[in-house]
Amino acid sequence: MDKSHKCDKTDKCAEKREAIIQAALELVAEQGFHGAPMAMIAEKAGVGAGTIYRYFENKDDLIRWIYKNVEERFVEVMMQGYPEDGPVRERLVHIGTALVRHLISEPLQLRFVEQFHNSPYGVDHRREKIFGQGRKDVISELFHEAVEQQIFKPLELAILFALFFGPLIDICRDHILGFIKLDDALIEQVVGACWDALRR
Amino acid sequence: MDKSHKCDKTDKCAEKREAIIQAALELVAEQGFHGAPMAMIAEKAGVGAGTIYRYFENKDDLIRWIYKNVEERFVEVMMQGYPEDGPVRERLVHIGTALVRHLISEPLQLRFVEQFHNSPYGVDHRREKIFGQGRKDVISELFHEAVEQQIFKPLELAILFALFFGPLIDICRDHILGFIKLDDALIEQVVGACWDALRR
DNA sequence: ATATAAGGAATGAAGGTTCATTCCGCAGGA
DNA sequence: TCCTGCGGAATGAACCTTCATTCCTTATAT
Structure with a gap:
């Protein structure tokens, strides 16, 4: 389940979410799961490590969603x-x-x-x-x-x-x-x- | 490279080596690399954790050899x-x-x-x-x-x-x-x- | 002013590797 | 035959790194 946000209307939320997804997709695809720690996904997406957890419950959730x-x-x-x-x-x-x-x-x-x-x-x-x-x-x-x-x-x-x-x-x-x-x-x-x- | 042993004549060495290989093969095959930590391989093979390093330089070496x-x-x-x-x-x-x-x-x-x-x-x-x-x-x-x-x-x-x-x-x-x-x-x-x- | 989003350092769990120690088999002397 | 000393093999607790997750602080928008 993806966590629901209050800011459904602002684009920033969707953008960040998309950036996280794209970063995770690329890292996992290119380096495998070993090469895709949350910290690296966050950095590649240009967000803080904790921010990911505002959009996804945990790593499993993120991966399965993708x-x-x-x-x-x-x-x-x-x-x-x-x-x-x-x-x-x-x-x-x-x-x-x-x-x-x-x-x-x-x-x-x-x-x-x-x-x-x-x-x-x-x-x-x-x-x-x-x-x-x-x-x-x-x-x-x-x-x-x-x-x-x-x-x-x-x-x-x-x-x-x-x-x-x-x-x-x-x-x-x-x-x-x-x-x-x-x-x-x-x-x-x-x-x-x-x-x-x-x-x- | 596999480490060479002095005790080439006793069977025990070969047996332990074989046990380690078999244990690693089974664990990796059944659980993936995530499910095959060295400690578990050692336990399944009936040897100490450190013993593996007498036969293989490191985990990479073991895996590649298999x-x-x-x-x-x-x-x-x-x-x-x-x-x-x-x-x-x-x-x-x-x-x-x-x-x-x-x-x-x-x-x-x-x-x-x-x-x-x-x-x-x-x-x-x-x-x-x-x-x-x-x-x-x-x-x-x-x-x-x-x-x-x-x-x-x-x-x-x-x-x-x-x-x-x-x-x-x-x-x-x-x-x-x-x-x-x-x-x-x-x-x-x-x-x-x-x-x-x-x-x- | 208050609530919500974002950030990133702190935390604790997990796993690979190391190393000081113990175990074991045997060689050689009594 | 029995005892002793030696050296390689085995051990597993301890160490260090890595990583997911949390939590508290700061920024932002209403």
Whole structure:
């Protein structure tokens, strides 16, 4: 829960809050949780150490809040312009390319989520899929449909997800690390390759 | 560097060392680095806190040593029975199934490596592929050959690796978490799907 | 003037590392 | 065979650093 403020109308509050969030996101993404002590987050955000506690109950609260928001952002991006009534392949390609494009344009968000998953914070998320519930519903529906129509191989959802999203996230990481250089054409090719993996 | 001991002939030394390694491996794999303080490692290994420092310079040294060994083990397993002169598909399937079978039979090793990669320890490994140099050579040779023979899609090595190993590691994680239940037949199917992704 | 926000030094808990001490096995002399 | 002295191995309490959190003072706005 985020602490409510009295000064809801002034911009300063929102600005400081945003600065704290951004600072924490960057530090965790770049240095991991070890490299993101509260004092450093405060300094980077240009606020006092105690000030953070006016906006967030504690560090857990701050971290979880950021995670939740980033996660929601992912779903949002994939659902934007989703061709709800298009053929399976078109819908899948949309999701894949939208995800990759977003992840490489917001490298900090990907790094943050990865840090989160491999940390004590992520323990309770272990049993969930890579992303949030909202996405899971629409997308698992798509995958389910494709299996029933015998377009996809008859495999469990978790495995189909691994075949599709696993490589996509890996190439985003490689791109961010400068190991490869993704452009629209290449993204298309890789999504196509993932499609081949799923295809019956 | 591991500290050399004088008592090379007694078994006790090796046993203690092994106990420390096993304890650290388990704790890090199960609880992450946060949940593996030296005191706890010592207790689990049945030795004094200071004893660890007779075998390893510091925590970094201990962790890196374990990582290096686990990594080597992976290469070893994949190269055991490698059909050097078989067709590309057979070689690839061998590598994939051997890797998956090993990872799910040694869940701690997979968890440990993942913890390592997403931690300050793994920073200098960021630029390398998922596994060690020894493997990279043989396997990248295989992939390279397959591209040249126009068996694989004409993509960079990093991307081909992502398409092949990404899903395999993901399904191992899902299996370990109890999300899916892998058996030999299923492993074969998934490796086949990865093959489809690579195939031209 | 009063209440709310901000600041940052102080606090206490936690963890890695050190070191003075104890333990143990054995070599060599009686 | 038994005793004694030695040296490496083991120990764990103590130390020091790091960090999240608190609390009291100062600034600001109504």
